[in-house]
Amino acid sequence: MTVLHLADEGEAADLAAFLSRLLHYDRGAAVRLQAAGTALAVFGRPPSFEVLAIRAVRLAKPYENGLDVTLDVTVSAGELLESVDESAATAVVPEAVTGPPWAGVLPPRGGWQPVPGLPAPDALRAMVGAGIAEFRSRTQELAPERRTRTELDRIGREIWSRAVGDTHLPVRAVHAAQSLGFLRAGAEPALLSCGAWLRLRTPYGSIAVRRAGLGALDVSVR
Secondary structure, eight states, X not given: XXXXXXXXXXXXXXXXXXXXXXXXXXXXXXXXXXXXXXXXXXXXXXXXXXXXXXXXXXXXXXXXXXXXXXXXXXXXXXXXHHHOBTTTTEEEXXXXXXXXXXXXXXXXXXXXXXXXXXXXXXXXXXXXXXXXXXXXXXXXXXXXXXOOHHHHHHHHHHHHTSBOTTSSOBHHXXXXXXXXXXXXXXXXXXXXXXTTEEEEEETTEEEEEETTOTTOSSOOBO
């Protein structure tokens, strides 16, 4: 049994909240865990947003049972959530699962460069609110016979694929950051790029997206 000793109760609570939000969008969600020393990265992909969500977690000490160098495994998000003990600030790593395709395609670890043009946090939140309002308005205006899943998805893609300001970041990345609890009040987000990847980073987590889509041929598989 591999036990993760988190830095404190707050880290355990934030990890549990992140996993709960992922499971809200996908009850069968998997997460890829990568850890070295006292740093743990948790990767997930909420299907509604088509982005990679990354939550960094601080560990109090390296994990037990001989895994003292690195940890890299894909597990059930639900089983990991069940193992989180907030009062003890621990979590047990579940048995590995067969990872979904996205789990083999992760953003680079280094080489990120700042990208200018990201609007202020309040403007980002307003952008998401406007997108939600527009989606509701446009779908409510549809005649009943046109209110199909295909048409709803088309409207959603049109709205959430728009660029944020003068950047190439799609609005869906900001929507995901807000929905997953990364874009909290007081958080100062930054936009970074590395190759084909864009990353919206906040103190509470990051959203990464490929400009060419996750299925592009120039992926880095790890």
